[in-house]
Amino acid sequence: MSTEDKIPHAEADDPAPAxxxxxxxxxxxxxxxxxxxxxxxxxxxxxxxxxxVSSQSGDTGHREAxxxxxxxxxxxxxxxxxxxxxxxLGGILIASTDSNVAKTGSYFFARPSDFLSALxxxxxxxxxxxxxxxxxxPRQGFLPFLETMTVATPLICAAxxxxxxxxxxxxxxxxxxxxxxxxxxxxxxxxxWHLPFGLHILVVLVMGVLGGAAWGAIVGILKARTGAHExxxxxxxxxxxxxxLDYLLNTPAFRRPGEASPISPRLDETAAYPGIFPDSRLxxxxxxxxxLCYGVWWLLNRSTVGFEFRAVGANPAAARTAGVxxxxxxxxxxxxxGALAGFGGVAQVAGTEKVLTGGVAAQIGFDSIxxxxxxRSTPWGTFFAGLLFGAFRAGAVQMQIQTGTPIDIVLVVQxxxxxxxxxxxxxRSIFGLNPGKKKKIKAPRRAAxxxxxxxxx
Amino acid sequence: MKNSLRSTLxxxxxxxxxxxxxxxxLLSGCGAPPSTGGGTNTASNYIGxxxxxxxxxxDQSFNQSSYEGxxxxxxxxxxxxxxxxxxxxxxxxxNLNGMIAAGCNLTFTxxxxxxxxxxxxxxxxxxxxxxxxxFAYSQPIPNVxxxxxxxxxAAYLAGYAAASVSKTGKVGTFGGIxxxxxxxxxxxxxxxxxxxxxAKGKNxxxxxxxxxxxxxSFTGDFEKQDTGKQVTKNLLDQGADIVMPVAGPVGKxxxxxxxxxxxxxxxxxLIWVDSDGYLTAPEYKDLMLTSVIKKMDEAVETLVKDxxxxxxxxxxxxxxxxxSGVAIAPFHDLDSAVSADTKKELDSLxxxxxSGKLVIESKASPKK
Numbered sequence: 045m046s047t048e049d050k051i052p053h054a055e056a057d058d059p060a061p062a063x064x065x066x067x068x069x070x071x072x073x074x075x076x077x078x079x080x081x082x083x084x085x086x087x088x089x090x091x092x093x094x095x096x097v098s099s100q101s102g103d104t105g106h107r108e109a110x111x112x113x114x115x116x117x118x119x120x121x122x123x124x125x126x127x128x129x130x131x132x133l134g135g136i137l138i139a140s141t142d143s144n145v146a147k148t149g150s151y152f153f154a155r156p157s158d159f160l161s162a163l164x165x166x167x168x169x170x171x172x173x174x175x176x177x178x179x180x181x182p183r184q185g186f187l188p189f190l191e192t193m194t195v196a197t198p199l200i201c202a203a204x205x206x207x208x209x210x211x212x213x214x215x216x217x218x219x220x221x222x223x224x225x226x227x228x229x230x231x232x233x234x235x236x237w238h239l240p241f242g243l244h245i246l247v248v249l250v251m252g253v254l255g256g257a258a259w260g261a262i263v264g265i266l267k268a269r270t271g272a273h274e275x276x277x278x279x280x281x282x283x284x285x286x287x288x289l290d291y292l293l294n295t296p297a298f299r300r301p302g303e304a305s306p307i308s309p310r311l312d313e314t315a316a317y318p319g320i321f322p323d324s325r326l327x328x329x330x331x332x333x334x335x336l337c338y339g340v341w342w343l344l345n346r347s348t349v350g351f352e353f354r355a356v357g358a359n360p361a362a363a364r365t366a367g368v369x370x371x372x373x374x375x376x377x378x379x380x381x382g383a384l385a386g387f388g389g390v391a392q393v394a395g396t397e398k399v400l401t402g403g404v405a406a407q408i409g410f411d412s413i414x415x416x417x418x419x420r421s422t423p424w425g426t427f428f429a430g431l432l433f434g435a436f437r438a439g440a441v442q443m444q445i446q447t448g449t450p451i452d453i454v455l456v457v458q459x460x461x462x463x464x465x466x467x468x469x470x471x472r473s474i475f476g477l478n479p480g481k482k483k484k485i486k487a488p489r490r491a492a493x494x495x496x497x498x499x500x501x
Numbered sequence: 502m503k504n505s506l507r508s509t510l511x512x513x514x515x516x517x518x519x520x521x522x523x524x525x526x527l528l529s530g531c532g533a534p535p536s537t538g539g540g541t542n543t544a545s546n547y548i549g550x551x552x553x554x555x556x557x558x559x560d561q562s563f564n565q566s567s568y569e570g571x572x573x574x575x576x577x578x579x580x581x582x583x584x585x586x587x588x589x590x591x592x593x594x595x596n597l598n599g600m601i602a603a604g605c606n607l608t609f610t611x612x613x614x615x616x617x618x619x620x621x622x623x624x625x626x627x628x629x630x631x632x633x634x635x636f637a638y639s640q641p642i643p644n645v646x647x648x649x650x651x652x653x654x655a656a657y658l659a660g661y662a663a664a665s666v667s668k669t670g671k672v673g674t675f676g677g678i679x680x681x682x683x684x685x686x687x688x689x690x691x692x693x694x695x696x697x698x699x700a701k702g703k704n705x706x707x708x709x710x711x712x713x714x715x716x717x718s719f720t721g722d723f724e725k726q727d728t729g730k731q732v733t734k735n736l737l738d739q740g741a742d743i744v745m746p747v748a749g750p751v752g753k754x755x756x757x758x759x760x761x762x763x764x765x766x767x768x769x770x771l772i773w774v775d776s777d778g779y780l781t782a783p784e785y786k787d788l789m790l791t792s793v794i795k796k797m798d799e800a801v802e803t804l805v806k807d808x809x810x811x812x813x814x815x816x817x818x819x820x821x822x823x824x825s826g827v828a829i830a831p832f833h834d835l836d837s838a839v840s841a842d843t844k845k846e847l848d849s850l851x852x853x854x855x856s857g858k859l860v861i862e863s864k865a866s867p868k869k
Contacts, residue, residue, distance in 0.1 A: 403590045
C-alpha cells in the first residue's frame with residue numbers, strides 16, 4: 045500500500061525550512077511513493093520527473109498536503125478499524141455509565157463474576173438493541189434496515205458533495221448551510237405551489253438543488269476570485285442559512301396558518317418523494333442517492349471534468365501548468381458540491397419530514413463531513429459510510445428505548461471514528477499495522493537525519 | 502523522540518490488547534446467563550413513556566420538567582418508564598413508533614415540534630393514549646390530551662411585583678426564541694407592569710419586549726448563556742434593574758450579568774421562569790425576586806395517575822392560577838423588598854384572576 049509507506053514520511057515531517065528538506069529527501073529517493081510521482085505529473089499528464097516532487101523548488105506546502113491527503117484518502121482498512129475501535133470504546137463508556145455495573149463494581153472483590161457479567165450485559169445489550177433497531181429484529185424483520193436507509197439518504201447525498209470537494213482539494217464545511225437553503229426552497233415550492241403529481245416533486249427537486257448549488261457556488265466564486273478561504277466562508281454561510289431560515293419561519297409566507305409557532309405547513313402529498321415500501325418511511329430519494337453515487341463515480345473516474353477536479357485537488361500549481369482552469373474548476377466543484385447537498389436537503393424535507401422547521405437539517409451537514417472522511421472521499425465508500433451512520437442513528441433510537449442507554453453515546457462513537465480516521469498512525473500502531481521491519485528501520489534514520497540537518501529542534 | 506514515543510505507544514497498546522483479551526477470556530469463562538434482569542421487576546405493568554423534542558431532557562425547561570414528572574410517577578406510582586430523547590426532528594416519528602412498539606399505555610410528547618408526529622401516531626394507534634405538552638390542536642384528537650399553560654396569569658403578577666420593586670423605573674425581559682410559549686411570559690409580564698402604572702399613576706417602562714408590536718430581545722436559542730449575559734447587560738445599560746429571562750438555561754447568563762452588576766454596586770434583581778429559581782438555580786438565590794412557575798411535573802404525574810385509574814380524557818389541561826398549574830414563587834430572601842401593600846394587591850389581583858373578574862390576554866394564550 046503506497047499510503048502505508050507515507051507514514052514515516054509524514055512522521056518525519058517537521059517544520060524544517062524547505063532548504064533542509066532537499067538533501068534529506070534526495071538521500072532516500074527510493075522512498076518516494078507512487079502517489080508523489082503521480083502528484084508530480086499532474087495525474088499522468090506528463091512524464092514523471094526524475095527529481096522527487098518534494099525536493100523541487102517552490103513546493104513549500106507539499107508536506108502538509110501529504111498529511112491532509114492521507115487523512116482524506118486513507119485506506120479502507122483504517123476506516124474499518126477506526127469504526128471497530130470506536131465501537132469498543134463506546135461499549136466501555138456504555139458499561140461505565142450503567143447502574144448495574146456500578147452497583148456490582150462496589151463489591152467487585154467479593155464476587156467479581158457479578159461485575160463482569162454486568163459489564164458484559166451492559167455492552168452487549170446496548171449493541172444488540174442498536175443492531176435490532178437498525179438492521180433486523182425478529183418482530184419487524186428487515187423493516188429497521190429500511191429505516192436505516194431512510195436516515196442515510198440525506199447523509200449520503202450531502203456527504204457526496206463534501207467528498208467531491210475533498211477530491212478537488214476543498215474542505216467544504218458548508219454542507220449544513222447548503223442543506224438548509226435547499227430544504228427551505230424545496231419546502232416553499234412544496235407547500236405554496238399546488239402542482240400535479242410528478243411535476244410537483246420535480247419542481248421541488250429543481251428548486252432545492254439549485255438553491256444548494258447557488259449556496260455552494262458563492263463559496264467557489266469567493267475562493268476563486270478573491271482567495272477567501274473556503275473553510276471560513278462555508279462556516280459563515282452556515283450561520284447565514286440557519287438564521288435566514290429562523291427568520292423566514294416567522295414570516296407569514298412560511299408559517300403555518302393559524303399557528304403561532306415557527307413551523308411551516310405540511311408539504312403537499314404531490315410534493316413528497318413517493319414511498320417505496322409500505323409501513324416504512326423509505327422513499328424514492330434513496331434510489332436518487334444511489335444514482336448520485338454512480339454519477340459522482342462516473343464524473344470523477346470517467347469524465348474530463350472529474351479528471352480536472354482531481355488534478356486540482358492533487359496539486360493546483362501543476363494542474364494550472366497542465367492547462368486546467370483552476371478558478372473555474374473551483375467554482376464548478378463548489379456548485380456541484382452544493383447541488384449534491386441540495387439533494388440531501390430535498391430528501392430530508394420532501395422525503396423524511398415533509399415539514400419545514402428550524403431544525404430541519406439537524407446535524408446532517410456536519411455528519412456528512414465524517415461520512416465523507418470515513419468513505420475515503422470515494423462515492424461508494426461514502427455510500428456505505430452513510431449507511432453505517434444511518435444505522436447508528438436509526439439504531440440509537442431503539443437502543444435508548446430498550447436499554448435506556450443515552451442517545452449521546454452514538455455521537456461519542458461517531459466522534460471517535462473521526463478522531464481515529466484523522467490519526468491513521470494511531471490506528472496502525474494499535475493493530476500493529478505499521479510498515480514492515482525493513483522500512484521501520486529506515487524511518488527512524490530518516491527522522492534522525494531530518495532533525496539534525498533540519499536544525500528545527 | 503518520535504520513534505520512542507511510537508514504540509511506547511505500541512507497547513502500551515499491546516498491553517492493552519492483552520488486558521482486553523484476558524478480560525474477554527474471563528468473560529467467556531464465567532459464561533453466566535444474564536441473570537440480572539436489569540431492575541425491571543416493577544410491580545405494575547403500566548408503562549408511561551416520554552419523547553423529548555430536540556432540546557433533550559436536560560434543557561432546564563419543559564422537557565426537563567416533564568421528564569421529572571414522569572420520573573416521579575415511576576417512584577410514586579410504581580409504573581415502568583421509558584424515555585426517548587430526540588436529537589433531530591426526523592427522530593420524532595421513529596421515537597414515537599418505538600414507544601408504541603414498547604407497549605406504552607400513555608406517551609408524553611413535549612412541544613409543538615412533535616405536534617404532527619403525535620397526531621400521526623395517535624391516528625394509527627387509537628387504543629393508545631398520548632399527551633402533548635405546551636401544544637394544543639385546533640381540532641381535538643380523541644386519544645391525545647393537550648397540556649397547556651396560561652402562563653400570562655402568573656407572569657402578570659410577577660410584572661406587577663417587579664414594577665413595584667423597581668427603583669430605576671425600568672424593568673427588562675428577553676426570550677430565547679420567539680415562540681408562543683416564550684412570548685406568553687413576556688406579554689403577561691408587560692401587562693402586569695402596565696397594571697401597576699395604572700393603579701399607582703406611575704410610569705414604569707418595560708425594555709426588551711413590546712406587547713403591541715410583539716417584538717423584543719431574543720437570544721436566538723436556549724443554549725448560549727453567553728448571549729443571555731450580553732442581552733442582559735444591554736437591558737441593564739438601558740436602565741432596567743430587574744430582568745426576567747425566558748430562555749431556559751440561558752437565564753443563567755442573565756444571572757451572571759446581574760451578579761456582575763451587583764458587584765459593581767447596582768441594586769439589581771432576577772425573575773426566574775418555569776421553576777422556582779431559588780431552589781433550581783441556587784447560585785443566584787440572593788438576586789431572585791420571584792419566579793413564574795409552570796408546574797409541569799405535577800401535571801404529568803396527575804395525568805399518569807388519572808390514566809392509570811382509567812380516567813383519561815382528551816380535554817385540554819390548561820394550567821392556571823386557579824388550578825395552581827401556574828404560580829409565582831415566594832419572594833424568599835427578598836421578601837422585605839416587597840412592601841406589604843404590594844403583597845396585599847398581588848393577593849387581590851390573584852383572586853380577581855381566579856374568579857375571572859380580571860382576564861389576562863395574550864396572543865399566545867391557550868385557545869379556549
